Structure formats: structure tokens, C-alpha cells
Amino acid sequence: MKPKVFLEFVEIKSLIASVLPFVLGTLYAIYNYQQVHLGYLALFFVASSLFHMATNANDNYQDFLHAPRNDANREFLETTNVVGVNQISIQQARVITFGLGGVSLLLGLWLVSRTGLPLLWMGLYSYAVGYFYSGGLKPISAGPFGEFFSGFTMGFMIFWIAVYINTYNQVALTFKGTGQVLVASGLAIFAISNIMLANNICDMQEDIALGRHTILYYLGKPTMLRVFAWSYVAGYGCLIIAVIIGVLPKFSLLTLVSAIPVFKNTRLFLKRQVKTETFILAIKNASLICLMFAVFMGLGLIFG
Incomplete structure (x- = not known):
């Protein structure tokens, strides 16, 4: 398999969605507990990245494997799904998926042996979601x-595990701390x-044709478009609350500046939901929010 096809199969561009929560969790641990374990953290980064790629690969080949073979899905099978487009065999797909997942699991179990059982339960949940997400x-x-x-x-568990790995020998897990x-x-x-x-909004009709009953199927597009917009508001609300209760530095509030381009992108998406044109706006929003969050949290560590 050519490197370009492999990177497309594991959707390497989507790794930003797990890398930034990892960074944010580490900064949170430094700010609140003044502690970091770089060696364990590096291994967790590798393990989580490998598992993210394994999950993406599993998602792609499971979609191809279970898609109905009929004229309505021919375009999806032949020109959309990366497995069909690049004629990746199911055997190749499985070897890559379970290979990446297996290495990630071994690294995770070693980290459990060094940091304790709480990481095992966090990991089991994450691996279960990763597999059953599309399997x-x-x-x-x-x-x-x-x-x-x-x-x-991805937003909470990766963040939380990063906090735990940095503080496992200093801070006991509590409901308050987890909250x-x-x-x-x-x-x-x-x-x-x-x-x-x-x-899912962009793929609503395709999902229905494939027999997927996502939340769009039950609540409809107009309702979920409103949820899409208000979710950003709720996220910014969490940021403000976290600063008020003292678990994030005040500098983190500068992340609110990202609301200007985020809401601009959101308005564009609300007007037009086309996978090849406007889906990228949600990725840009998430990347911008998490990146600015990390930058201003980092500045908060320096300036208080």
C-alpha cells in the first residue's frame, strides 16, 4: 500500500482532534498540580494517536464492508469510500486496523502497569468506543x-487521561476533581x-440510504442545525465557568476571541450543508477553538 493511500485510509488529517485535547489536559495538570511526567506522556501520545488511526481505519473498512450492494450505493462504494476507491482488500484493512490497535493496546497496558488501574478503566472505555463506533x-x-x-x-477522555498520567502519584481521583x-x-x-x-447533517440522505439512523433521522435537520450553533455557545459557557471556579487561568478567557470567526463559519454552515464545501467549516472551528485554547492556557501558565 502506498504511503498516500495509507494516510488517507487512517485519515491522518483528523489527528488534530485528539492531539489538542492531549495538549489541553497536560496544560491543565501543570496549571493545577505543577506536575508533568514527560516519558509517560510521550507514550500516551503515541498510543492515543495509533488508536485514533486504527479507529479511523476501522470506520472506513466497516462502512465499505456493510454498505448494501445496490445501485443506490454504487457511488459511495466506488468513488467515495477510501477502501473502494483505492481497492484496499479487506485483509489489508484488517491487518492495518488491528496492527495499529494492537501496538496501541500494548503501550497502554504498560502505562497501566506504571500508573495504576484507573487508567485501565479509562482505556477500556476508550477502546470499546473506538471499536463499537463503527463495528x-x-x-x-x-x-x-x-x-x-x-x-x-475525544474531548474529555483524552483530556482526562492526560491529567491522570501527569498526576497519578500526587492526586487521588474524586468526583469533584473529575467534574x-x-x-x-x-x-x-x-x-x-x-x-x-x-x-451527519451533510450525509443525512446518504445515511438513510445506508440504513443509518443517526440523530438527524429522529430529530430532523432544522433542530440539529440549531443544536450545532448552540453547542458552541455551551462550550464557551463551560470555559467561563472553569475560569470562575479557578481550574483554568484567566488568560484562557482570551479564547473567546475565537467566537468571531467560529460564529461566522457557523452562519455559513447554517445556510449551506454540503460535504465537499462546508463540512470543513466544523473542522476549522474545532481546530481554531482548541488551538487558541491551548495557546492562551499556555500563556496563563507564564503570566498567571
Whole structure:
């Protein structure tokens, strides 16, 4: 398999969605606990990145494998899905998927042996979501909870695991501490879940043809477009609350500047939902929000 095809198969461009929550969780740990474990953190970064690629690969080949073979889906199978377009064999797809996932699992288990069982439970949840997102008899992505699981798992769990790995030997896990991490990661959660929502909005008719009953199927496009817009508002609200309760530096509030281009992009998406034209706006929004969040959190560590 050519490197270009491999990178397309694992959707390498989407790694930003897991890298930035990883950075944010690390900055959170430094700000609140003044502690970082660079070696363990580097291994977690590699493990989470490999698993993200494995999940993307699994998603692509499961979509190809389970798509109905009829005239209505011929375009999807032959010109849209990366497996069909590049004639990737199912055997190749599985080797890549389980190879990446296997290496990630081994690294994760070693980290568990060094940091403790809480990481095991976090990891088991994440791996289960990663597989069942597009695998199994009833994939998560084909149902109404895809947005929740994608946003929560990538926006919160990666953030939370990064915090845990940096503080496992200093801070005990508590409901209060977990709740504070949840609020602090809220901006990332909503921004990332909106990527999935924008994708489902653009693919609504195709999903119905493929037998997927996403949340659009149940609540309709007009309602979910409103949810898409208000999700950004909710994320910014979480940011403000996190600063008020003292778990994020005040400099983080400068992330609110991103609301100007984010709401501009949102208006464009609300007017026109076309996969090849406007879906990218949700990715730009999430990248801009998380990047500015990380930059201003970093500045907050320096200037208080």
C-alpha cells in the first residue's frame, strides 16, 4: 500500500482532534498540580494517536464492508469510500486496523502497569468506543449517540487521561476533581462533537440510504442545525465557568476571541450543508477553538 493511500485510509488529517485535547489536559495538570511526567506522556501520545488511526481505519473498512450492494450505493462504494476507491482488500484493512490497535493496546497496558488501574478503566472505555463506533451489530456511528460518544471520548477522555498520567502519584481521583476536568474540557467536547454532527447533517440522505439512523433521522435537520450553533455557545459557557471556579487561568478567557470567526463559519454552515464545501467549516472551528485554547492556557501558565 502506498504511503498516500495509507494516510488517507487512517485519515491522518483528523489527528488534530485528539492531539489538542492531549495538549489541553497536560496544560491543565501543570496549571493545577505543577506536575508533568514527560516519558509517560510521550507514550500516551503515541498510543492515543495509533488508536485514533486504527479507529479511523476501522470506520472506513466497516462502512465499505456493510454498505448494501445496490445501485443506490454504487457511488459511495466506488468513488467515495477510501477502501473502494483505492481497492484496499479487506485483509489489508484488517491487518492495518488491528496492527495499529494492537501496538496501541500494548503501550497502554504498560502505562497501566506504571500508573495504576484507573487508567485501565479509562482505556477500556476508550477502546470499546473506538471499536463499537463503527463495528459490531449496531455501530454507534449508525445510531443517535455518535455525537455524544465522539465528543465525550475525544474531548474529555483524552483530556482526562492526560491529567491522570501527569498526576497519578500526587492526586487521588474524586468526583469533584473529575467534574472540574469535565467542565474545563467542555469547550473541546462541544467543538469536537460538532464535527460529527456536521458530518451527519451533510450525509443525512446518504445515511438513510445506508440504513443509518443517526440523530438527524429522529430529530430532523432544522433542530440539529440549531443544536450545532448552540453547542458552541455551551462550550464557551463551560470555559467561563472553569475560569470562575479557578481550574483554568484567566488568560484562557482570551479564547473567546475565537467566537468571531467560529460564529461566522457557523452562519455559513447554517445556510449551506454540503460535504465537499462546508463540512470543513466544523473542522476549522474545532481546530481554531482548541488551538487558541491551548495557546492562551499556555500563556496563563507564564503570566498567571
